[in-house]
Amino acid sequence: MTHLSHSVSGSEVFQDIAEGVCSSSQAGLDLCRLVILEHSVLQGHLGEVHSATRLPGLTNQVFWLDSVEGAFVLRLPRPETLGLIDRAAEKFNLEVAANAGVALSPVFCDPASGVLLSIAITQKQEPVLPADLGRLVGRLHQCETRFKGEFDFAKLVAAQMALLTGREDLLIRFAPLAAALAGLLPVEETGLVCSHCDLSPGNVLSSAAGPILIDFEYAAMGPAAWDLAYAVLEHAYGPRDEANFLQGYCETGRAVPSVGELRSMKVRCDALSALWALAQSAQGNDAGDFVAFADLRIARALKAADGTPSL
Numbered sequence: 001m002t003h004l005s006h007s008v009s010g011s012e013v014f015q016d017i018a019e020g021v022c023s024s025s026q027a028g029l030d031l032c033r034l035v036i037l038e039h040s041v042l043q044g045h046l047g048e049v050h051s052a053t054r055l056p057g058l059t060n061q062v063f064w065l066d067s068v069e070g071a072f073v074l075r076l077p078r079p080e081t082l083g084l085i086d087r088a089a090e091k092f093n094l095e096v097a098a099n100a101g102v103a104l105s106p107v108f109c110d111p112a113s114g115v116l117l118s119i120a121i122t123q124k125q126e127p128v129l130p131a132d133l134g135r136l137v138g139r140l141h142q143c144e145t146r147f148k149g150e151f152d153f154a155k156l157v158a159a160q161m162a163l164l165t166g167r168e169d170l171l172i173r174f175a176p177l178a179a180a181l182a183g184l185l186p187v188e189e190t191g192l193v194c195s196h197c198d199l200s201p202g203n204v205l206s207s208a209a210g211p212i213l214i215d216f217e218y219a220a221m222g223p224a225a226w227d228l229a230y231a232v233l234e235h236a237y238g239p240r241d242e243a244n245f246l247q248g249y250c251e252t253g254r255a256v257p258s259v260g261e262l263r264s265m266k267v268r269c270d271a272l273s274a275l276w277a278l279a280q281s282a283q284g285n286d287a288g289d290f291v292a293f294a295d296l297r298i299a300r301a302l303k304a305a306d307g308t309p310s311l
Contacts, residue, residue: 028052032063032074039115045107046072046117056202058280058287059217064120071120072107078285085217087111089148093219096147096194102140103213104205118214121207128204128211130241133231134248136204136211141224141254143194151197151222153187153268160275163282170278170291177271177298180305184264187223195222199231225257229265233300263304270301 029052036042036049047068055062061076077085088111097103108117128136164170196203197218205212228249232242246256257265277294280287 025051025053028054028063031061031076032065035074035076035115039108039110039113042108042115042117045069058285060114073118073120075114075116075118077114078287085114086149087114090216090219093147093149093194094216096143096145097140097196097213097216097219099145100139100143102136102143103216121205121212124206124208126206127201128206130235130237130245131248131251132211133199133204133235134245134250135252136213137196137199137227137231138249138252138254140196140213141193141227142252145194147194147219147221149220150192151195151220151226153272156272157181157275160272160279163279164275167278167282170282173291173294173298174271174274174278177274177301177305180267180302181271184267184305185260187225187261187264187268191224192221193224195220195224195227197222197226197230199227200234223257223265224254225261225265226269228257229262230269232262233266233269267301267305270297270304274298274301 029049032049032052036046046065049065049067051066052074053064053066055064055073057075060078063074063076065072065074091106091109091111094103094106094109098105104118104121106116106118108115110116161171164174196213196216197220198215199213203213203215205214228246231237232245235241235245237245250256256262274294274297277290277297281290281294
């Protein structure tokens with residue numbers, strides 16, 4: 001169904017299209033126009049929308065919109081993620097980060113639906129340098145207003161494991177890493193900071209004004225070592241780039257966690273990423289090969305765990 005019908009509500013049509021794959025630009029445009037009808041305030045920001053181009057996204061449907069008011073990015077949650085993310089906390093944390101100058105400020109953000117509208121940024125061709133990302137993360141960790149929510153590794157692991165109930169084929173893949181996690185030394189308590197918690201390359205934009213962060217779905221108060229370890233892993237930094245990244249972080253006045261703490265946290269980062277990916281597969285998310293994603297991180301974590309001090 002690609003148009004409004006007098007016999008059904010806009011919400012029902014929106015769900016019909018969202019549950020399918022927007023395989024054509026017209027289907028994506030129709031979906032975006034329906035969302036704009038559902039949220040009339042969007043019409044004031046966008047005016048007439050001429051085109052909607054699908055952008056990469058694993059847990060959301062993301063569209064680049066060209067409208068009479070300019071270019072924007074519209075984020076729509078995928079149906080299988082509804083209720084799994086605290087959208088009120090996301091909005092609050094995003095606004096705190098935007099006020100600190102480290103995040104892209106939203107044009108419109110509705111916690112009830114998860115719909116988010118931002119101004120589109122044309123990225124520079126050059127990637128973000130490791131030292132520049134380190135400085136950006138340092139500024140985030142210096143935010144004085146506390147984020148809502150608290151990063152709790154054990155609870156996050158338990159939540160993802162619960163989504164794998166009955167999927168022995170997926171649980172068996174994670175079993176060796178679960179055993180390795182049980183043997184790791186506890187994470188050193190060094191205080192919690194405002195953390196992004198998902199510093200993958202796709203969440204760091206290279207703008208003309210410098211790097212900026214997007215996607216605060218999982219942001220919370222967390223240990224500084226998590227953001228640092230996660231960024232090093234997901235940006236595939238080698239020893240030199242990792243050193244430059246941590247040096248940039250230090251330049252903001254932040255202290256770098258110990259080598260042992262970072263090494264241990266890298267194992268935990270890959271473990272949670274792997275569990276998340278397996279849970280996405282279990283829920284039927286077809287946006288990518290999540291099992292292959294998980295297998296790569298499980299193998300990397302097991303290799304790192306071999307050289308990590310244990311109990």
